[in-house]
Amino acid sequence: MIKLGLIKRKEDNENRHCAEMTINILLPKFKLYNFNDQRNGKLVKLIFKTANIPYEDISISRKEQWNAIKNETPLGTLPILEMDGVKLGGQTAICRHLAWRFGLSGQSATSDALLDMFADLLLEAQILVFGPTDDNNDSNTNIIIVDDINLEKICDRVASIIEKQLIKNNTSYLIGEQVTWVDLMTYIFFSSLMDHGKNINLDKHPSVKNMYKKISQLELKNCA
């Protein structure tokens, strides 16, 4: 079993990756609480998969279990990541933290800031497409709330901005030479739409299409 972790200060950013390669011996035991029917846990799971880190995956039934545990969650939402007795909610907060632990962040404070910028874009797009995370109308939490015309506008905006950055960085990924959590976030944004039967055509954005393909292969490989 994996043990409790050593937390390095964020200020150690520049040296973080090299250090993690050698000192990543003490990881906390991760528990991920998630609705089995909800989209929001997908990105967290993909981060665990990509980093090849074990975790306990706890599915919560919306009807039978949710009310009993809702008040124990910090934001009244799932997913929740539990580690070292700390319960962490908020999709991007969880993912950013895991990415930092698993070496899926940027290689410097500036790279991290740029990744956060694209994460802001994607989080906003996700809220516009799927609605707020705390939707009291439970049936609404897993459906697309915008019409197709607005969906196309939102997708086009996201894809154009990501395409521009991919061309600028010229490595298949948003920042640096390795996949980061925000590349995975981009992938999950588009793949969730496809899972909902939306015809997302990335032909106008060949670099996004290429990154999407690369990450989907990565996902399949790590699933195997």
Added chain:
Amino acid sequence: MIKLGLIKRKEDNENRHCAEMTINILLPKFKLYNFNDQRNGKLVKLIFKTANIPYEDISISRKEQWNAIKNETPLGTLPILEMDGVKLGGQTAICRHLAWRFGLSGQSATSDALLDMFADLLLEAQILVFGPTDDNNDSNTNIIIVDDINLEKICDRVASIIEKQLIKNNTSYLIGEQVTWVDLMTYIFFSSLMDHGKNINLDKHPSVKNMYKKISQLELKNCA
């Protein structure tokens, strides 16, 4: 026409900068581009104020200047923070980065993750109340888009969650003993609503009310 350009460091500026700042000798020269009529820059400005760090405040006229520089911004939105030639967009991305530079983050990775969690909550609430940051209908970018009933629900949710955490932490602030960027974000969320003439009553949430009051005093003090 305004061009978002590389910062040209002038020697006299640089020397004055060093004289003013006794420790931060390697601080970049910060330029903040913002609409003079937009809410989104407020938090960034308050972070600069709280940390007492000088920056160049560049007001962009929506009608006359915005179209000329829009394509040079990474997300097609303002505010933009420019430092050392890097242009950073995304309100929370800018604030998180400045907070890290100015000591307004958490004191550990776990504290930072918890702060990010509350920032997720606030960012979502802000999008629900004020709409997306990239709203093509320019007149919409500074008005409240939800009706009063929904506004009350959103405010109550935010205030309840923040109240719970303030009681738990028991220091007037969300995490630790000092003010952080997410305390400031909470303050700006409620104060923006009050600026819009909304009657936000925090009596049901005394710890939030107390924090709000403390930060408003801090803001006044640093303005003087």
